[in-house]
Amino acid sequence: MAAAQQATVDTGKVKDLLAAHRAEMKRYLSHCMHCTLCAESCFLFMARDKDPRYMPSYKVLNSLGVLYRRRGRVERSFLEKIKKIVWRNCVLCRRCYCPVGVDIPRMIALARAVCRSQGVYPDFDEQGHQESWL
Amino acid sequence: MEEFIRGPLVWIAFAVFFAGLLLQGWLFFRNTSPRQRRRLAVPEPKKKKPQKDKKTPLTPAALYAWLVNGSSACYQRHWPRLRRTVLFTHPFMTVVTVVFHTFLFAAPLLARAHNELLRRGLGAGLPSLADAAVDAMTLVVLLCGAIFLWRRLLVRRVRAITTFYDYLVLAITLAPFVTGFMAAHHWLDYHTVILVHIGCGELMLMAIPFTKLGHMIYFFLYRFLLPGEYSFGQGSRAW
Numbered sequence: 437m438a439a440a441q442q443a444t445v446d447t448g449k450v451k452d453l454l455a456a457h458r459a460e461m462k463r464y465l466s467h468c469m470h471c472t473l474c475a476e477s478c479f480l481f482m483a484r485d486k487d488p489r490y491m492p493s494y495k496v497l498n499s500l501g502v503l504y505r506r507r508g509r510v511e512r513s514f515l516e517k518i519k520k521i522v523w524r525n526c527v528l529c530r531r532c533y534c535p536v537g538v539d540i541p542r543m544i545a546l547a548r549a550v551c552r553s554q555g556v557y558p559d560f561d562e563q564g565h566q567e568s569w570l
Numbered sequence: 571m572e573e574f575i576r577g578p579l580v581w582i583a584f585a586v587f588f589a590g591l592l593l594q595g596w597l598f599f600r601n602t603s604p605r606q607r608r609r610l611a612v613p614e615p616k617k618k619k620p621q622k623d624k625k626t627p628l629t630p631a632a633l634y635a636w637l638v639n640g641s642s643a644c645y646q647r648h649w650p651r652l653r654r655t656v657l658f659t660h661p662f663m664t665v666v667t668v669v670f671h672t673f674l675f676a677a678p679l680l681a682r683a684h685n686e687l688l689r690r691g692l693g694a695g696l697p698s699l700a701d702a703a704v705d706a707m708t709l710v711v712l713l714c715g716a717i718f719l720w721r722r723l724l725v726r727r728v729r730a731i732t733t734f735y736d737y738l739v740l741a742i743t744l745a746p747f748v749t750g751f752m753a754a755h756h757w758l759d760y761h762t763v764i765l766v767h768i769g770c771g772e773l774m775l776m777a778i779p780f781t782k783l784g785h786m787i788y789f790f791l792y793r794f795l796l797p798g799e800y801s802f803g804q805g806s807r808a809w
């Protein structure tokens with residue numbers, strides 16, 4: 437994981453990725469009513485005693501939402517943090533249901549792409565066998 | 571200032587409201603590729619129904635069988651999807667939000683004073699309901715608004731993603747109802763209250779296209795035009 441060890445973030449690349457999907461993602465972010473009605477549709481939320489941190493909207497707002505709010509200017513430690521959200525707390529099963537029509541999985545997928553572009557991703561070869569691989 | 575709020579700003583607000591909605595609609599089509607909208611919610615081509623066997627007599631037993639088979643087919647087809655929608659995961663909030671949105675539109679559209687003004691300004695208005703009915707609708711909207719606020723303040727999971735902006739938008743939505751009710755009942759100084767009411771109404775109209783209240787138009791665009799498992803577009807199960 438040589439790339440992941442580097443301390444810097446290629447902000448330009450992150451910005452490009454965010455810009456490429458800006459119209460769509462900003463639209464979804466701005467139309468999320470923060471109503472939490474999507475929570476029950478996520479099996480992880482149900483499996484974790486309804487912990488709010490597993491709500492689809494919580495996961496998106498605290499990963500992709502922050503990336504857009506900070507316009508891509510984030511540190512590596514932040515990407516490491518959202519790695520847990522977008523890979524462990526969400527498995528991208530695409531089953532979440534939002535009454536307004538916000539497409540949560542698409543947003544999580546973009547957050548993953550941003551992390552991956554900086555070499556931040558779960559390394560199953562090294563850590564996959566461990567209980568907590570993230 | 572007062573003249574401005576009572577006069578031109580009313581027209582400006584309506585113009586911003588309608589132009590904003592059109593703009594948002596246009597942006598949606600510009601920013602989604604036809605591929606994304608490809609599976610437009612066109613109904614599937616109807617399969618030719620097998621010719622009805624005209625000889626089957628309509629006995630009670632046949633009718634019963636038809637009812638049972640029909641409803642069980644319907645159940646098997648729709649229940650797996652429906653049971654995950656908010657109608658079944660949050661029956662209470664579904665009722666609250668449907669009632670809220672119904673009266674949110676009905677109360678201002680059917681209020682006597684509004685239609686009186688419309689008829690004066692445009693020469694035409696909608697029929698209006700009795701004042702008492704509109705009063706009741708207004709109070710119901712406010713009650714539902716209070717439930718939304720209660721959730722924001724006290725329910726842990728809602729608090730986890732609530733920001734100041736959510737309170738602001740809720741306030742913008744409810745303000746015309748509070749002030750409209752106050753004006754209709756001549757609470758406080760009528761002249762001031764009605765001015766505040768008109769200002770709040772204008773603010774709300776102008777806010778709709780450009781805040782999260784834009785869900786008013788995007789709800790339909792998302793649900794009808796973007797394919798997804800739960801939308802009316804023909805999404806496919808990925809699992």
Ligand code: HEM
Nearest residue numbers: 677678681683704705708746747750751753754768771772
């Ligand atoms: C923008 C221009 C608007 C104008 C000029 C306007 C004007 C008025 C007037 C003159 C009244 C009547 C007060 C009375 O009976 O003496 C009224 C009542 C009311 N208005 Fe508006 N209004 C506007 C926008 C809105 C909006 C956007 C809403 C809500 C979405 C709204 C909701 C109400 C309600 C709920 C009442 C009270 C009805 C009742 O309880 O009987 N108004 N408005």
Ligand code: HEM
Nearest residue numbers: 469470471473535536667671718739740743783785786789
């Ligand atoms: C036809 C148009 C509309 C549709 C289909 C629609 C649909 C929805 C849906 C599905 C939700 C999420 C469920 C919930 O939070 O209960 C919602 C929430 C909400 N809507 Fe609408 N809406 C429409 C128009 C409007 C308008 C015009 C306003 C205000 C001016 C509005 C104000 C709100 C508010 C304040 C909430 C969230 C309450 C909260 O949780 O804080 N809606 N709407």
Ligand code: SF4
Nearest residue numbers: 468469471472474534
């Ligand atoms: S994603 Fe949809 S259901 Fe979830 S909080 Fe946002 S608007 Fe509500």
Ligand code: SF4
Nearest residue numbers: 478526527529530532
């Ligand atoms: S895609 Fe993620 S957020 Fe949506 S239901 Fe699956 S695990 Fe939950």
